[in-house]
Amino acid sequence: xxxxxxxxARIDRVPLAAAMAGAALALLVGCVSEDTAGSGSVQxxxxxxxxxxxxxxxxxxxxxxxxVDGWEVDFDKYVVAIGSVEFRDPExxxxxxxxxxxxVVDLMRNAGSAQVVxxxxxxxxxxxxxxxxxxxxxxxxxxxxxxxxxxxxxxxxGWSLLVExxxxxxxxxxxxxxxxxxxxxxxxxxxGVDGTLGVAVQAEKTTQIVLNSHVEHLFWDSLLSDxxxxxxxxxxxxxxxxxVSSEDLATQDLFALRNAxxxxxxxxxxxxxxxxxxxxxxxxxxxxxxxxxLAAAISFHLNxxxxxxxxLVP
Amino acid sequence: xxxxHHCITDHLGHGAPLASTHSIDGRRAGRSTxxxxxxxxLAQRSSAAYRLGRWWRDSCANxxxxxxxxxxxxxxxxxxxxxxxxxxxxxxxLQPHAGxxxxxxxxxxxxxxxxxxxxxxAALGPLxxxxxxxxxxxxxIWRQTLAELSPVRTAHAHVSVDTRPIVGEALVQGALDAAxxxxxxxxxxxxxxxxxxxxxxGLYPAGSIAxxxxxxxxxLDALDGAIIALTGVAARTSPGxxxxxxxxxxxxxxxxxxxxxxxxxxxxxxxxxxTNRIAFRVDMxxxxxxxxxxxxxxxxxxxxxxxxxxxxxxxxxLAFRHGVQSARSYEVQAEE
Numbered sequence: 001x002x003x004x005x006x007x008x009a010r011i012d013r014v015p016l017a018a019a020m021a022g023a024a025l026a027l028l029v030g031c032v033s034e035d036t037a038g039s040g041s042v043q044x045x046x047x048x049x050x051x052x053x054x055x056x057x058x059x060x061x062x063x064x065x066x067x068v069d070g071w072e073v074d075f076d077k078y079v080v081a082i083g084s085v086e087f088r089d090p091e092x093x094x095x096x097x098x099x100x101x102x103x104v105v106d107l108m109r110n111a112g113s114a115q116v117v118x119x120x121x122x123x124x125x126x127x128x129x130x131x132x133x134x135x136x137x138x139x140x141x142x143x144x145x146x147x148x149x150x151x152x153x154x155x156x157x158g159w160s161l162l163v164e165x166x167x168x169x170x171x172x173x174x175x176x177x178x179x180x181x182x183x184x185x186x187x188x189x190x191x192g193v194d195g196t197l198g199v200a201v202q203a204e205k206t207t208q209i210v211l212n213s214h215v216e217h218l219f220w221d222s223l224l225s226d227x228x229x230x231x232x233x234x235x236x237x238x239x240x241x242x243x244v245s246s247e248d249l250a251t252q253d254l255f256a257l258r259n260a261x262x263x264x265x266x267x268x269x270x271x272x273x274x275x276x277x278x279x280x281x282x283x284x285x286x287x288x289x290x291x292x293x294l295a296a297a298i299s300f301h302l303n304x305x306x307x308x309x310x311x312l313v314p
Numbered sequence: 315x316x317x318x319h320h321c322i323t324d325h326l327g328h329g330a331p332l333a334s335t336h337s338i339d340g341r342r343a344g345r346s347t348x349x350x351x352x353x354x355x356l357a358q359r360s361s362a363a364y365r366l367g368r369w370w371r372d373s374c375a376n377x378x379x380x381x382x383x384x385x386x387x388x389x390x391x392x393x394x395x396x397x398x399x400x401x402x403x404x405x406x407x408l409q410p411h412a413g414x415x416x417x418x419x420x421x422x423x424x425x426x427x428x429x430x431x432x433x434x435x436a437a438l439g440p441l442x443x444x445x446x447x448x449x450x451x452x453x454x455i456w457r458q459t460l461a462e463l464s465p466v467r468t469a470h471a472h473v474s475v476d477t478r479p480i481v482g483e484a485l486v487q488g489a490l491d492a493a494x495x496x497x498x499x500x501x502x503x504x505x506x507x508x509x510x511x512x513x514x515x516g517l518y519p520a521g522s523i524a525x526x527x528x529x530x531x532x533x534l535d536a537l538d539g540a541i542i543a544l545t546g547v548a549a550r551t552s553p554g555x556x557x558x559x560x561x562x563x564x565x566x567x568x569x570x571x572x573x574x575x576x577x578x579x580x581x582x583x584x585x586x587x588x589t590n591r592i593a594f595r596v597d598m599x600x601x602x603x604x605x606x607x608x609x610x611x612x613x614x615x616x617x618x619x620x621x622x623x624x625x626x627x628x629x630x631x632l633a634f635r636h637g638v639q640s641a642r643s644y645e646v647q648a649e650e
Contacts (some may be wrong), residue, residue, distance in 0.1 A: 183485075189639040254632065255606075256609075256629040264627075273627075273629070278573060278639055279641070283424070283633070283636065
């Protein structure tokens with residue numbers, strides 16, 4: 001503004017209206033390349049990151065992710081239903097472009113590497129807010145990169161996530177196959193690459209965004225802070241077939257966690273194991289299945305660790 | 315390890331949005347004149363400043379339009395003294411109750427226990443009030459940046475960006491005492507006139523920040539480091555044999571047992587430009603609704619007064635903590 005005023009002061013012999021118009025035109029031309037230089041495309045990828053590829057424990061960026069109760073976990077399937085990607089004007093909130101469809105993708109496919117689910121054309125080449133949603137899987141989803149039987153089971157069970165794997169500790173193996181109703185909408189995502197809000201779409205180029213699922217959320221013991229990864233509460237309720245299912249997890253009361261013998265669940269120091277949902281679950285929903293569903297529903301991030309504003313869908 | 319710090323709006327079927335969670339930024343709180351309130355004030359009072367900020371980021375093609383609007387806005391600001399956005403004050407009252415009745419009267423919990431509180435004390439505050447409308451994303455980022463640079467904990471010293479304007483804050487700690495039927499005074503505080511939507515309650519060690527009134531210090535000292543301490547007796551009649559189980563109980567929550575704040579507390583009222591009397595209502599029945607008192611410590615472990623403690627990690631303690639953390643246990647209302 002100071003610069004503009006000084007420019008006007010120096011051209012005081014020119015009629016004021018012409019000066020204003022000239023200055024505005026000069027600034028307009030100077031800014032065109034930043035905001036209104038056409039459009040580009042945005043390629044949408046989904047990924048479960050190194051955790052899915054390597055399992056836990058995992059060292060990533062110098063940070064170790066391991067279970068405090070000594071379990072090791074590997075994954076066989078991690079099927080997510082995701083879509084409804086929107087690119088919005090940061091100021092007005094108007095949708096500039098979108099991919100309104102849904103993809104059901106097993107993130108373990110493609111060797112666990114990021115998978116392209118769609119490419120949106122004609123996105124204005126400017127900074128846009130990014131939003132998306134997880135939803136109950138549909139057998140007629142626009143993109144299906146998962147076993148048809150799994151997708152059908154997810155659809156009929158109302159699941160948006162299916163995770164299958166095996167946990168091991170001291171020679172004990174506990175397989176799990178858990179479907180979760182973990183639908184949520186994600187809005188106004190921060191960009192995990194540079195910490196900015198949304199993404200800057202490049203003109204005449206393809207800009208990639210990666211919707212990252214943080215698998216470790218499923219094993220958190222707190223939704224507030226200082227979360228540790230635990231599996232004891234899962235292993236304690238394995239069914240008669242030895243496999244942990246969603247139904248089994250629903251029997252684990254967060255107010256009275258039990259071990260396999262039915263006694264209070266304690267850690268290696270003899271202290272009670274505590275899961276803290278921060279009262280996000282209502283009193284009648286305080287079981288481990290609901291806790292994990294909530295943790296999973298907020299497990300997606302933009303471009304690594306970019307946080308979004310989440311709204312849970314019943 | 316990645317930590318959970320998300321802004322969550324929950325619609326799990328309880329009818330009301332649930333609490334947000336934020337990253338814990340340490341149990342710090344401070345007395346300060348909040349620049350956030352000032353920012354909100356400017357944003358609401360001065361449409362010119364707000365539009366100028368948007369212009370800064372928008373296309374230069376909007377320059378002349380923005381300048382015109384800015385000029386009109388400044389002119390409007392100068393002549394508009396009674397619109398929302400004007401600084402005002404509110405008197406805050408901390409009011410305990412049990413399902414709407416006096417907190418000292420017996421009440422029946424959702425799990426069927428009849429409870430009579432013998433004592434109930436808590437250190438509650440600061441209290442932050444948020445408006446209904448989102449502020450612009452740019453303002454939100456600016457606010458977050460300021461908050462992270464701040465040496466004191468003000469309303470937005472969170473990792474998450476809250477995009478609603480702050481319309482009032484009481485940067486003090488009040489002493490809740492169930493025996494004080496009329497509630498306790500939390501002082502007079504600055505606010506901005508307009509619609510209020512939600513509130514956030516800070517939970518800090520008793521006495522770690524300014525007390526609302528000098529008399530509160532004694533009550534807070536009695537908490538002996540806890541944030542909340544209750545004693546009482548709970549009774550339940552078995553539907554089977556008609557026998558009655560009676561449990562004298564004590565329950566305490568320490569700072570490390572709780573998050574530093576409880577968000578999305580209902581606060582649906584208008585902050586007027588004149589005098590405001592605001593009640594911060596705390597429902598002790600909601601704190602205890604899900605507690606199974608039979609899981610308190612066994613009788614042989616009762617204290618000298620016969621109270622059986624909610625031991626850490628026990629079902630009673632977990633359900634009590636859940637009730638205290640729930641935004642549904644609190645409400646902020648304007649009083650006539």
